[in-house]
Every structure is written in C-alpha cells, then in structure tokens.
Amino acid sequence: MPLIALDGLTKRYSASVTALDGLTLELEPGIIGLVGANGAGKSTMLKLLLGLLEPTAGSVKVLDMDVKTHGPRIREFVGYMPEHDCLPPESSATDFVGHMAQMSGLPRTAARERTAEVLRHVGLYEERYRAIGGYSTGMKQRVKLAQALVHDPRLLLLDEPTNGLDPAGRDEMLDLIRRTGTEFGIAVILASHLLGEIERVCTYLVAIDNGRLLRAAALGTFTEHTGVLAVEVEEGRQQLAGALARGGFEVVEDGRLVLVALQGEATYDAVRDAVVDLGLPLVRIEQRRHSLEDLFRDDPSSPQAPAA
C-alpha cells in the first residue's frame, strides 16, 4: 500500500492558472522532499493531499483512502504545518496545541499529556504558558510544528518549515524534522524551494516545475554519476577537444573543462593518450555528478550531454 497515490491530479484556479497539471505519482513512507520554485505547485499539492482544496481532475489517495470521501478520517492521521502564520497571538502554546489535539480527536486528558510532551520535543519549556504573540519567529515555527505532531500522525506535511528562521534556527528545525522522520517512523513530506535543506534531510525527492512532475526518485539518483567525463587542462583545451572528436568521441567545451561522453573504460585511456600526445598540462579527469540544481536549469539536459 503506497502512502500516497496521485492519479492524473490536476488543479486549475482559473482558466489561465493551472497550479498542477496531470500529476501521477506513488510515494512510499520516508522523508520526502517536494522541491520546486516559488509557484511551482508545492503548496497546492499539500493542500490537495489534505483535502483543503478540491482537485479539478484526477484523484488523491492518502493512507489508501480517497481524500474526497474519507477526508476527516485521513486527517486524524495527518499533521500539517502551513507556510504562513496560523497562530492566535493571545493563546498560550499549551492551550492552543491542546485544543488542536482535541480537534484531531484526542480525548481531553490525552490531549494535555501529548501537548506537554510534544512541546518539550520541539524545545519549548517554561515559555509555553505565555501568549504566543510574544514569541520569536523561531518559537512560533516550533509551535507550528508541535500542533502538526501533537496527535502522533502517520504522515507529516511541512510547507517551508524553515521560513524566516536564522541559520541556527534553520539547523535546529531541520534536525527536528530529520529525527521525527527517522527515529519516530513518521512519514514526512517537506516542501521547500531550498535544495540544500532537502539534501540534508530527505531520502526521496519529488521535483515539480510549473505544476508538472519533473522527476521523482531516491535522492541518491539525483546526484549519481553521469555518463560524462570532465577533463581540465591548463592550456590547449581546443586541441584536446579536436583530437578527441577526431577519435570518434562526443565532446563539448564548457568553460575551463572539456566534457567527453563516457563510453566505457576505453574513454579514460583515450583521454589520457590524447593529453600525453599533445603534451598538455593536465589538472584532473573526473566523472561528473548530477547536482540538484541541474533539475531546474532552463534545459536540464544541456550542460552535461555533449553533442547530444
């Protein structure tokens, strides 16, 4: 049973604004990064998973239940941390999180116990009895995370959880999220436009762009080796490229580098021989890795696919 199954999921806000366009995807539990530029459709996707929005077309299944027919039942087991402010300033963290626990169906006493526990988990102590209005941004983000965790969800949806945090606060928040996902076995979907954050905590990645699925795969495959060999020489770049091209290799020049399409072990030998023959000062030969940023370049395939 997949954690989440989307089938042809489409959301149009108006005739001209399409937020999500025909997304079909199955996700297994883990810490899943949802990346895309601002406006790519990340928040829309989270809201569709929660049933906060109705899809224009297609279907959404969460925990093997259809969001359209089993909304409240699914949401008993889902926690949501929205991107924007969502805390009433005059409530205390304890009162507010406790109330939200009851709204998820926890009995009153259990709600109180869970609230104390989860506020300690996110690192709020004595200040939890004070009004939220007086909290720092970092503390407010912790309360937002606490209300999403208080009912011990099986799935946690986080929308830009590090928004507005300073670098130290960012590290702490990401660490909390990583621990929540790995140590407590809660599946997490983390929407962010910051690739660095995703790389630090996620094991699986879903990239969307302009409402379309760009790629969904384990994080490792995004950064794995490519079929491209990068050769850096101090001079004679054009001669080298010319020699290799005559030898039947696909070659492009990219700044200080000569990129060669890898065709097995023989390619290494050919490059070595060409460099020796031309007597060029060689700096390095290395197999290129993908970087996450490549996903969002205008043409994601071009920089690394010589002579394609």
Add this chain to the structure above:
Amino acid sequence: MTASNAPLRASGPGGSIYDLGYQGYSGPRLGRAYAIRALFAHTLRSAYGIGRGGRAKIIPIGLAALPLLIAVIGVGIAALAKQAGELGSIVEESSPIRYAAFSGLISTFVILFCAAQGPELLGRDQRYGVLPLYFSRALARVDYSLAKVAGMVVALLILIVLPYVVLFVGRVFVADSPVDGLSAELPSVPPLIAQSLLTAGVLGSLAMVVSAHTPRRAYATVGIIAALLIPSIVVAVLHEEAFGRVGDFLVLLSPTDVLDGLNAALFDTQAGSPVVVDLDLPGYAYLAAAIVMTILFVGLTVRRFLRISA
C-alpha cells in the same frame, strides 16, 4: 503505525541521553464526532471568556450578569408587594419586570452580547489564519461552522434563560405556598422556553453569519448592530410614511420586530413596535419568520466556510 515507533526509536542513531524522546500515541482517537463536540464546548466557553485572559471575561460575564440583576430586582419587587398587601398588588401589577416584558428589558444586553462575542468567536480564526489548521484535522468545514454557531446560540440561550429561572423560582417562593406558586407560574413556562429558543436562534445565528464574513472585529460588530437596527428603522419609517400594508409586511424581514411580534403572541400582550401592533399578524407568521431566518443565517454561515480559502 504507532506500534512501529518503539523499535525505530530503540535503533535510532545518535539519540541524546537527556532527551526522553518522543513517545508515540496509542490511546483512543475519538474522531470527527468528538472533535465537533469539543469545538462546540470550546466555543461555548470562549463566548464567556473562559479559558482566556481575565479581560476577555469582563464584557460577556458583565452582559450576562445585568439581566440576572434585573430578575433579582423583579423578585424583590414581588416579595415587597406581597408584604404590602392591598397596595402591593397594585405595585405588582404595574411592575415592569414580568415575563411578557422581560425580553424587551434585556434586549439591549442580548444585542450587545451578540455584537461583542460573535466577532470574537469567528473573527479570530480568520484573522490569524487558524482555519487551515482546523480544516486539516478530523472535522469538516460544515462541522466547524455548525459547532461554532451552536456554541454561540447556546451561550445566548444561557444568557436569556438564567434570569427567567431566577424570576420563576423567586416568584414561586414569594407566593403563599410553593404549590400555589407553581400552579400560578407553570403556564408561563412553555412560552418562556419558546421565546428563549427562538431569540437565541435568530440573534445567535445572525451574529455568526455577519462575523463569518469579515475577519475584522470592528466591521463585524457594526454589521451585527446595523443588521438588527436598520431593518427595524426602515420598517418604522415606511409605516410612518403610510406606505400601507405592503410596506408593513416588511416587518417580517426585521429580526427585532419578528421577535417582538413573537413575544407579543406568546404572552398574549401588546408588542412594543407600533408597526407590529397595527399590522396585527397572527403569531405563527412571526414564528415562521423566526424559523426561516435562523435556517437562512445558519445556511449562509456554512456556505461561507465551505467557500473560504484555507
């Protein structure tokens, strides 16, 4: 789900020693029906500022205490009149604090309670963006709106009924014997219940439908007062200008006049508004108008929360 947490925690890498760690929850999950009841109870308590700061209690509890005070004075007048014998019965007859007139006496407090607490109960969640948190939990949008309206209506019902109870119990014990008192006062109970329910229904739902449509507290407060006063004034002006009976029928669109007419019909007394008196509609017309208004206001409140973006 929760059961799987334990082994995962045990094998979790690099846990800190001082951190007792996060415990899963394996207790009961009472689901949607419980969440609705809890939200209703929370709304009812918040309507009187319970569970919030001291300042939040001043207005609602003050507004609820003043009608009680009037009821106590009413009982006091009845008790004094009893002791004054012959003269006293004249005083008693002319006392303004009686069942039929009571809703008129406390209407100001009821309206102020609506105008103050309605926006408090629905505006905050909109203003501070809390709605997405509710709608991403075990309840649906319909549940949220109905629980909130019900909380407000019951809060209002308490405000209206408590002074009646004081008045009723007081008058029973002021009578020659409690048995005499009961037999004299009991016939008033059904109209009191009907009047309280319908007043709370119409005014509570009206306060909520206005509050549902703006996050701004001041707008909602002004809107509620305007929705209660303006129709009444328009009807009165049209009546003065002698637009005839057609104009007078607009009285059925004015919440305060409908409740006035209903009160007059229930207690078989004269209405306060000259339009209602002159029009002399049968009581069930006002009853029907009150029920239709309540249903309409509740429906519009629900519709608002079905559509609001969260």
